[in-house]
Amino acid sequence: MPETLAARLNEDVLVASILPYYVDRKERLDAYAMYLRTPSGRERPGRYWKIDLDKLDISGHELGTLEVKLPASLPPGVVCIQLAEAFERYGTTLPWFGLAHGKFAALTHAFVNGGALLYVPAGTIAEEPIQISYRAQNGAVFPYTLVIAEERSQVDIVESIRGSDGCFVAALCEVHAKEGARVRYASVQELPSDAQTFSSRIAAPQKDAAITWATADLGAHLCVSSIDVLCNATGIEAEIDALFFPHDDQHVDLTTTVDHRVGESRSTTLVKSAASGAGQARYLGNIRIQPSAHGTEANLKDDALLLSKDAHIDSVPALEIDANDVKAFHGATVGAIDEDQLFYMISRGLERCAAEKMIALGFFEPVIERFSSQGVRDRVRAALEAKVTA
Amino acid sequence: MSHSGLRITDLRVNVAENEILKGINLAVEPGRVHALMGPNGSGKSTLAFALTGHPRYAVVSGSATLDGQDLFAMSADKRAKAGLFLSFQYPAAIPGIKVSNFLLATRNAVKPGDLPPAKFRQLVMEKMDLLDMDISFLGRYLNDGFSGGEKKRLEMLQLAVLGPKYAVMDETDSGLDVDALKAVGESVNAMRADPSSNHTGFLIITHYPRILQYIKADRVHIMIDGRIVKEGGPELANEIERSGYDTIREETALHA
Ligand SMILES: Nc1ncnc2c1ncn2[C@@H]1O[C@H](COP(=O)(O)OP(=O)(O)OP(=O)(O)O)[C@@H](O)[C@H]1O
Ligand SMILES: [Mg+2]
Numbered sequence: 193m194p195e196t197l198a199a200r201l202n203e204d205v206l207v208a209s210i211l212p213y214y215v216d217r218k219e220r221l222d223a224y225a226m227y228l229r230t231p232s233g234r235e236r237p238g239r240y241w242k243i244d245l246d247k248l249d250i251s252g253h254e255l256g257t258l259e260v261k262l263p264a265s266l267p268p269g270v271v272c273i274q275l276a277e278a279f280e281r282y283g284t285t286l287p288w289f290g291l292a293h294g295k296f297a298a299l300t301h302a303f304v305n306g307g308a309l310l311y312v313p314a315g316t317i318a319e320e321p322i323q324i325s326y327r328a329q330n331g332a333v334f335p336y337t338l339v340i341a342e343e344r345s346q347v348d349i350v351e352s353i354r355g356s357d358g359c360f361v362a363a364l365c366e367v368h369a370k371e372g373a374r375v376r377y378a379s380v381q382e383l384p385s386d387a388q389t390f391s392s393r394i395a396a397p398q399k400d401a402a403i404t405w406a407t408a409d410l411g412a413h414l415c416v417s418s419i420d421v422l423c424n425a426t427g428i429e430a431e432i433d434a435l436f437f438p439h440d441d442q443h444v445d446l447t448t449t450v451d452h453r454v455g456e457s458r459s460t461t462l463v464k465s466a467a468s469g470a471g472q473a474r475y476l477g478n479i480r481i482q483p484s485a486h487g488t489e490a491n492l493k494d495d496a497l498l499l500s501k502d503a504h505i506d507s508v509p510a511l512e513i514d515a516n517d518v519k520a521f522h523g524a525t526v527g528a529i530d531e532d533q534l535f536y537m538i539s540r541g542l543e544r545c546a547a548e549k550m551i552a553l554g555f556f557e558p559v560i561e562r563f564s565s566q567g568v569r570d571r572v573r574a575a576l577e578a579k580v581t582a
Numbered sequence: 583m584s585h586s587g588l589r590i591t592d593l594r595v596n597v598a599e600n601e602i603l604k605g606i607n608l609a610v611e612p613g614r615v616h617a618l619m620g621p622n623g624s625g626k627s628t629l630a631f632a633l634t635g636h637p638r639y640a641v642v643s644g645s646a647t648l649d650g651q652d653l654f655a656m657s658a659d660k661r662a663k664a665g666l667f668l669s670f671q672y673p674a675a676i677p678g679i680k681v682s683n684f685l686l687a688t689r690n691a692v693k694p695g696d697l698p699p700a701k702f703r704q705l706v707m708e709k710m711d712l713l714d715m716d717i718s719f720l721g722r723y724l725n726d727g728f729s730g731g732e733k734k735r736l737e738m739l740q741l742a743v744l745g746p747k748y749a750v751m752d753e754t755d756s757g758l759d760v761d762a763l764k765a766v767g768e769s770v771n772a773m774r775a776d777p778s779s780n781h782t783g784f785l786i787i788t789h790y791p792r793i794l795q796y797i798k799a800d801r802v803h804i805m806i807d808g809r810i811v812k813e814g815g816p817e818l819a820n821e822i823e824r825s826g827y828d829t830i831r832e833e834t835a836l837h838a
Contacts, residue, residue, distance in 0.1 A: 530674070531637070531638075532674045533674045533675075533676050535636050535637070535658065535674075536670065536673060536674040536676070537676070537684075537688075538635075538657075538658045538659045538662075539634045539635070539636075539658050539659075539661075539662055539667075539668055540662055540667075540684075540688040540691070540692075540740065540744070541659050541662035541663050541688050541691035541692040541744070542659055542687060542688060542691050543659050543691075544657075544659070546687075546691075550679055550684075550687070551676060551678075551679070553678065554676060554677060554678025554679040554723070555677070555678050556678065557677070557678035557679075557723075558677065558678065
C-alpha cells in the first residue's frame with residue numbers, strides 16, 4: 193500500500209524513513225506546522241485564477257519516488273551527491289535548510305525525500321555545466337538541493353524536473369555563494385500537464401558574489417514558484433531570468449524577490465510570460481531596497497503576452513525603495529501581439545499563424561539567451577514551440 | 583499580355599470611417615518606375631497599405647490587379663506570394679526574430695524551395711555587399727535598435743532578397759545618407775533590368791526629387807487630398823521641389 197502524506201506524518205514511520213539522519217520527526221512536524229500556518233501570499237481565486245493556494249489539501253497525496261540523476265564525472269574537489277549520502281557524510285556541518293522561508297519551502301522541509309548536494313571548493317572553476325535531473329514517479333516528491341560555492345569558485349548548474357502523470361513536486365533549492373563566487377542555476381520544469389508543482393529557490397550571495405537564476409516553467413497544471421535573492425553584502429551581482437507560458441488551463445504563479453539589505457550591489461530581473469487558451473498567470477516582482485542599502489542598482493522588467501481572449505496574466509511589479517542614492521528602474525508591459533508587427537511579417541509572405549508563432553517565440557528569446565547551455569536553450573525553444581502550436 | 587502590370591482602378595479607401603483615398607487610378611508596368619509625391623497626409627501610405635492588405639485600411643470600392651490577379655480577393659500573405667512587396671515608411675521592430683531567420687522564412691514563403699541553402703546564403707551576401715551592410719546585421723533582431731537609415735537599408739535588403747514583381751517603396755529614401763541612396767538606386771536599377779527578378783516594377787513614394795537622380799522615373803504622379811491631381815515626366819518632381827504643392831493646388835481648384 194502506498195502511504196499517504198498524512199499517514200507519514202502521523203505514524204512513526206518518519207523515524208525509519210529513508211532520511212533518518214538530520215531531518216528528524218520533530219523538525220518535520222515543525223516544518224509542517226509552519227507550512228499550515230503560513231499564508232501563501234498568493235493570488236486569491238477570482239474571475240480568472242481558480243485555485244486557492246491557502247486551502248490546498250495535500251494530505252491525501254501518496255508519497256512517490258524521486259529519481260535523482262547526477263553527473264558521473266566531476267572536476268577535482270567538486271562534490272555532487274545524493275541527499276541521503278550527503279546527510280550521512282556531512283551531518284550538522286552544513287547549513288541544511290538554512291535559507292528556507294515561506295509556505296512552500298516549509299512543505300519541502302517537512303517531507304523531503306531526496307535531492308542533491310553540490311559543493312564547489314574555493315577557487316575551483318567548473319567548466320562544464322553540472323546536470324541535476326529530478327524525476328517524480330507515482331505521487332508526491334520533495335526534492336531538496338543545496339549548493340555551496342566556496343570563495344572565488346565558479347559553477348554552472350542545469351536542473352531538469354520531469355515526472356510521471358499526476359505527480360506532485362514541492363522542491364526547494366538553496367544556494368550559498370561565498371565571497372567572489374559565481375553561480376548560475378538554470379532550471380527547466382517540464383512536468384506532465386496534470387502535475388502540480390511548488391518550488392522555492394533562495395540564494396544568499398556574499399560579498400562580490402554573482403548569482404543568476406534562469407528558470408523556464410513549462411509544464412504542470414499548477415505551477416507555483418518563488419525565486420529569492422538576499423543581498424546582504426556589497427558587490428553582489430544578482431540576476432533573475434524567468435519565463436513561463438500557461439496554455440490550455442494551466443495556472444502559473446511566480447514571485448521573484450530581490451532584497452537589498454546592504455548597498456553597492458546590483459540586481460536585474462527579467463521575466464517574460466505568455467498565455468494562450470485559458471492559461472492563467474500571476475507574477476509578482478518584488479524589489480526591496482532597505483534604508484541602509486545605499487548605492488544599490490536594481491532593474492526589473494517584465495513583459496506579458498496574451499495570445500487568446502481567455503488567457504490572463506496579472507503582472508505586478510512591487511518596488512519598495514527606502515534608501516536614497518539608488519538607481520531603480522522597472523518596466524512592465526502586458527498585451528496582445530502588436531498588429532503592426534504582425535502585418536509587417538504577413539506582408540512579407542508569412543501566413544498569419546506562422547507570423548504569430550514566430551513573434552511569440554521571439555518574445556521569449558531575451559530570456560532564453562540567458563541560459564548558458566546551448567542544449568538547454570534548444571530544449572526550451574522546442575517546448576515553447578510545442579505550446580505555441582498546441 | 584495586356585493585363586500585366588500593377589493596375590489600380592477607381593480606388594476608394596477608408597481609414598477609421600474617414601474617406602482617405604477618393605478614386606485612385608494608376609498602373610505600373612513591369613520594369614517601370616513610377617514616383618508618387620504629395621504633401622503630408624495626402625494618402626500615399628494609405629495607398630501602399632491598402633494595396634498590401636493592412637486590416638486598418640478598408641477598401642470601399644475600386645480594384646487592384648497584379649498581372650491580372652485580383653489583389654483584394656487575396657489575404658496579405660497571398661499578395662506577397664503573388665509578387666507584391668511594400669518597403670515600409672516605418673518598419674516595425676520585432677525583438678527576438680533574427681534578420682537571417684526572417685530572410686529565410688520569407689524567401690521560403692514567397693518562393694518556396696527555389697534556392698538551395700548555399701545559393702540562398704550567397705544571394706544574401708551579394709545583396710548585403712551591394713547595400714554596404716555589415717554581415718553582423720544578420721544576427722541582430724529585426725529592426726530592433728536599428729537607426730532610421732539602417733531600417734531602410736534592411737527594407738532594401740529584403741526587397742532585393744525576395745525579388746518581387748512589383749515593389750512599393752514608401753519613403754525609403756527618407757533618412758538615408760548619400761551613399762545609401764546611391765546603393766538603393768543601383769539596387770532598384772538592377773532589379774528593374776534583371777529578368778531573373780521579373781523586371782520588377784516600382785512605385786516610389788517620396789518627398790524629394792533627389793532619389794530620382796539615381797533612379798530614372800518613367801512617370802511622376804502627384805497626390806493631393808486622396809486624389810492624383812497631376813501626372814508628368816521626371817521634370818514634374820523638380821517643379822514640385824521648386825514651387826511646392828500650392829501652385830498645383832490652385833490649378834486643380836481652378837479645374838474643379
Ligand atoms: N488610423 C487612422 N485614424 C484616422 N486617420 C488616419 C489613420 N491613419 C491615417 N489617417 C489619416 O489618413 C490621412 C492619410 O495618411 P497617410 O499616412 O496615407 O499620408 P501620407 O501621404 O503617407 O503622408 P506622409 O507624407 O506624412 O507620410 C492622414 O490625414 C492621416 O491622418
Ligand atoms: Mg506616408
